[in-house]
Amino acid sequence: MLKVEEQQPVAFSLALIEKFNEIVSRYPEGKQKSALLPILHEVQAELGWLSVPAMDQVAAYLGLENIEVYEVASFYSMYFLSPQGKYVLEVCRTGPCCLVGAEKIMKHIEKTLGVKEKEVTPDGLFSWRGVECLAACGFGPVLQIGPEYTFYENLDEQKVDQLIQDLRNK
């Protein structure tokens, strides 16, 4: 975990602010706090994770206390509060996927990438973690990769190898 004083200040691009404005327009006057979750997704898509300076900026933009942003960012599992690999492989680890081999897939990813769950590969390209049910149980094992949350279904070891190879070559 990066200490807060070591985290770089951030400035949001004009395009991002315009996106924020569009999101805020979806809610009634004075209810801009509703924009918090979608805005955090936008920020994470741009920066890869949610640093304290980034969250403080969001709070300032929405007119919220900083703590209102921290408590939301730390509650929901999709928001990263520390830097991740460029590609985060999120493998479903819940019952139905385990019935069709999810545990084997996670072991294979761990071996192939050479890092434990939630660690980042030395080249900064990958990290991985088990996540709870992704609502794709009939197509398991599955994994997703943000920020677009592209889905990879009916996985086996060969498909995982191919996927990692393709991402390395990207």
Next chain:
Amino acid sequence: MARKLLLEHINVPGIHTYDVYRQKGGYRAVEKALKMTPDEVVEEVKKSGLRGRGGAGFPTGMKWSFLAKPEGVPRYLVCNADESEPGTFKDRYLMTHIPHALIEGMIVSSFALGAKASYIYVRGEMMPQIRILERAIAEAKNAGFLGKNILGSGYDLELYVQPGGGAYICGEETALLESLEGKRGNPRIKPPFPAIAGLYGRPTVVNNVESIAATVPIINDGGEEYAKIGIGRSTGTKLISASGNLVKPGVYEIELGLPVEEFIYSDEYCGGIANGKRLKATVAGGSSVPILPANLTLKYANGEPRLMSYESLSEGGFATGTMMGSGGFIAFDEDQCIVRNTWNFARFYSHESCGQCSPCREGTGWMEKVLHRIEHGQGKLSDIDLLVDVSKKIEGNTICPLGDAAAWPVASAIRHFRDEFEWHVKEPVKSQQQNYGLANYAVPIAKAEVTI
């Protein structure tokens, strides 16, 4: 061939686009509804007998009729597309392939309720589906079915898609509303119910994706026609998500009342158990409902065949029955370990507990730890009763049903598979190397002698 109301056109190329959906009769329900009064639309939904498809099974029309309508106060329709119940993936499927079915249902339902702005709260991981819905909304707006003065009726509606942040608890309707307000997903204490004070404290109806989509055939054909499908108080069709060790896992639209045996084994549906194995157990309605051994899945304790309906699946209560839930049907073959799966589900609920109520926050963590040690050969026989004890102390003692949902899978696994748990304790080494197997879980139940 069973009737299909939601997935009839699923294989039509381009059905995700407005043009093709419209050619196939799409948006007729909006045209029809806007010529009716909102109360007439509510009446049709009541007549249909439609029950909430998200899990609770509460009659949709009745839920609508509870909505408070004070003069000059906005009211909201919020669609619950936070599909997260393990074993359930029907809403993702519908939104991916026929997004306009949901959009059309949202327009019809919003009109019935008098909502001028409605939100579809989609779980954040479904970013591709969020993009699909946004595109579909833009298309519908372009065609004049959204925005100001829809089809010259004087009715205005804006539709927005809201992403969640990854939290099972937000499938609970008041947690969802908290989340939609930009807060942590902590369920609210009820009353007041959302129908009185929901989103932003305004009267609000929260409905599941499938329930909202079902209003389209209900308006097109009339509520009475819809109610003719199905059995008893389980009217209409239901999307079933089938997963686990099946030949053909996937999403199936069934007429309620289909025999469970036919659903599992017929080629029209799941095609039997994969790899020539035998069925050991099922979870019929998503991870929260009681697990049943194969024999009680197929038949009641008296030997009568069990059907896919709200009443039939819960026949026998929790002693020998289960629940329809969200229709997440998970099949376990003879090689699966019930203890390991129960531990897996317990970990899920422990991870997803919002932490608000002590029995759930602490109890789910305890159950996970105790199950972990039984599964890994370090359990004691007394642990089994300890689990039952913890589950009872969670059940009914929490603000929202997540506590019950966490307690039931553990309690039911021990109820029906106690010998497998005991075997793990008594055979700590062997249980690490092999599975308990099918045991007598599939022994067919003989039809009871009828005595008068």
